[in-house]
Amino acid sequence: MNGDEHRRDLKVVLEGQYKLAYELLEDAVSTGLTPIVIGPPGVGKSLLVRKFAIDTDRPFYEVFFDELLRPAYLIGSFDPAIVLQKGYCQEAFESGHLLQAMEEGGIFLAQELNRAGEFCQNSLLEPLEERSYYVPKIGRLRADEKFAFIATANPAELAGTHQFSEALRDRLRVWIPLIYPDRETELKIIRVNCEPATIAEDLLDKIYDIVKAAREEQDLEMAVSIRAGISIARLAAYHLSQHGELDGKDLINYARSVLLGTSKGRGWISLEKTIDDVIRGALKTHV
Ligand SMILES: Nc1ncnc2c1ncn2[C@@H]1O[C@H](COP(=O)(O)OP(=O)(O)OP(=O)(O)O)[C@@H](O)[C@H]1O
Ligand SMILES: [Mg+2]
Incomplete structure (x- = not known):
């Protein structure tokens, strides 16, 4: 995905840990060290690196990694039609997003890097270490000095992620939690x-307390992210705009609907009950 699509005003709260993380990103990129922002889902990793990339005013490319992503998407490939006419030449080669970022001195955002399969991980080693890439039949493409690679990842113990290879881990030089x-x-x-x-x-306080209680509840297996609070608040705000008031039952219904999607319990019935208990427990302090 090309970063131009994201060049709109991002609303980012840049204080506390986010300010520190942003400054560390600046330091790492300025010193040519590859940073990686790590943390649980929905904590603001993607938004922060996107904000940083936009602020640099350089071209930026954003790729979400998964097992199916192939190195050609990053590096590029030859267009068979042109190869047939003109052979393997520069003109026949279409750079992938990583090589484009290298050539243009842009920022490459590798979102969810630890979902990358082994082939993809390996294709990153040369660009990260040598800041260049050898394309067979064409030669070595060198990165502009402004090129920077920034990664995000969930901690490796979360499902659906791979471990980083030793070689890749060693090239990720600044870890930002x-x-x-x-x-x-x-x-x-x-x-x-x-x-x-x-x-x-007072409504915001209630919403936060519900989310916090759900986050701390041992019987809910998945992390309850910042997205949950945002979703409950948006539903509540919409309800208020339509009806002029929001009673306790409405809030409980909205909170339940949101938390059901973000949580995993032992069976559906017991999940609903756990969530209801969590919500009612959190709201008790507000009466
Ligand atoms: N500092 C912040 N300022 C404003 N909004 C934020 C901030 N941090 C997180 N958010 C909001 O929280 C939500 C999740 O953020 P984001 O997608 O960046 O999380 P993430 O850590 O990349 O999650 P995932 O691991 O699932 O990819 C978004 O809706 C985002 O707008
Ligand atoms: Mg993300």
């Missing part, structure tokens, strides 16, 4: 993601 933010920051994040609607403080 993000965790769930503190209360104040998370509330700000929820607020900016609901704009232009404004949400009353």
